[in-house]
Amino acid sequence: MNREPAVREGARAGNPLRVSGPVLFGILNVTPDSFSDGGDFLAPEAAARHAEALLDEGANVVDVGGESTRPGSDPVPEDEEIGRVVPVVRKILEARPGAVVSVDTYRAGTAEAALEAGARIVNDVTALRGDPRMAALAADAGCPVVLMHMLGEPKTMQKEPRYDDVVREVRDFLAWRAEYAIAAGVKPENVILDPGVGFGKTLEHNLALLLHLDAIVDLGFPVLLGASRKRFLGSVTGADEAKDRVFGTVATTVLGYERGANLFRVHDVRANREALAVAEAVRGA
Numbered sequence: 001m002n003r004e005p006a007v008r009e010g011a012r013a014g015n016p017l018r019v020s021g022p023v024l025f026g027i028l029n030v031t032p033d034s035f036s037d038g039g040d041f042l043a044p045e046a047a048a049r050h051a052e053a054l055l056d057e058g059a060n061v062v063d064v065g066g067e068s069t070r071p072g073s074d075p076v077p078e079d080e081e082i083g084r085v086v087p088v089v090r091k092i093l094e095a096r097p098g099a100v101v102s103v104d105t106y107r108a109g110t111a112e113a114a115l116e117a118g119a120r121i122v123n124d125v126t127a128l129r130g131d132p133r134m135a136a137l138a139a140d141a142g143c144p145v146v147l148m149h150m151l152g153e154p155k156t157m158q159k160e161p162r163y164d165d166v167v168r169e170v171r172d173f174l175a176w177r178a179e180y181a182i183a184a185g186v187k188p189e190n191v192i193l194d195p196g197v198g199f200g201k202t203l204e205h206n207l208a209l210l211l212h213l214d215a216i217v218d219l220g221f222p223v224l225l226g227a228s229r230k231r232f233l234g235s236v237t238g239a240d241e242a243k244d245r246v247f248g249t250v251a252t253t254v255l256g257y258e259r260g261a262n263l264f265r266v267h268d269v270r271a272n273r274e275a276l277a278v279a280e281a282v283r284g285a
């Protein structure tokens with residue numbers, strides 16, 4: 001399956017996400033320690049080959065990250081993150097000039113370098129709180145920005161996360177960050193919200209957010225779901241290995257789509273693309 005025409009259509013229209021139907025971000029972690037694919041794509045050539053495979057399977061976007069944010073992970077210095085991400089962005093665009101690349105970072109320096117290399121979306125897991133320069137950079141770049149909810153920080157976020165009402169608190173946080181981004185000059189049509197599955201959340205919190213995802217969709221911005229291969233799926237299905245959590249991931253994609261999410265950040269593009277094709281066909285029947 002080749003989705004290139006939809007991507008080119010989006011590129012011509014200016015907004016890289018203006019494609020019809022649900023949008024898949026294929027995950028490309030250029031890290032030694034990511035929870036499910038750490039070390040697999042450290043060499044730029046291997047990373048670019050994987051990006052091409054993600055695009056051929058139906059990804060609309062390749063989301064490139066140079067620092068793991070898995071629970072317990074440590075930050076890497078900015079120059080190291082840039083050194084991992086930028087050569088990969090360049091290699092992907094050499095191989096596929098029409099591809100839409102997103103950079104998964106909360107550092108303005110990394111985002112800036114990746115945008116200069118041709119990335120067109122910023123995916124910030126701190127929702128513009130991690131670096132005081134990020135909001136202005138995103139506003140100036142005029143690019144879509146993903147604002148994600150996280151309680152605490154990766155090193156400690158899974159140590160007894162607590163909420164009075166997780167859905168209300170995540171929704172209020174995202175509304176606040178959207179307002180902040182827009183006040184800093186990000187165009188409202190460039191704001192994408194993400195409940196941050198697994199970021200400072202227990203199994204019950206993750207399930208409640210999926211059940212009530214429509215409360216976040218109701219804020220009026222596109223919603224991205226990033227549940228792919230995450231640990232809570234293993235808690236439900238018993239799949240201990242991250243790579244064995246594809247079927248659980250697909251369930252979250254279809255449930256999320258039904259509740260109004262339109263963007264999905266996934267490792268296993270073909271499985272999620274086919275599930276979404278069926279969900280779309282049913283919706284259109």
Ligand code: HH2
Pocket residue numbers: 027029031033034035036065067068069070104123124125146148194196197224225226227265
């Ligand atoms: N999850 C991860 C990383 N970035 N970005 C968004 N917007 N939403 C997410 O849910 C999200 C994200 C963590 O997953 P992964 O990249 O697979 O692993 P790691 O952080 O270990 O590299």
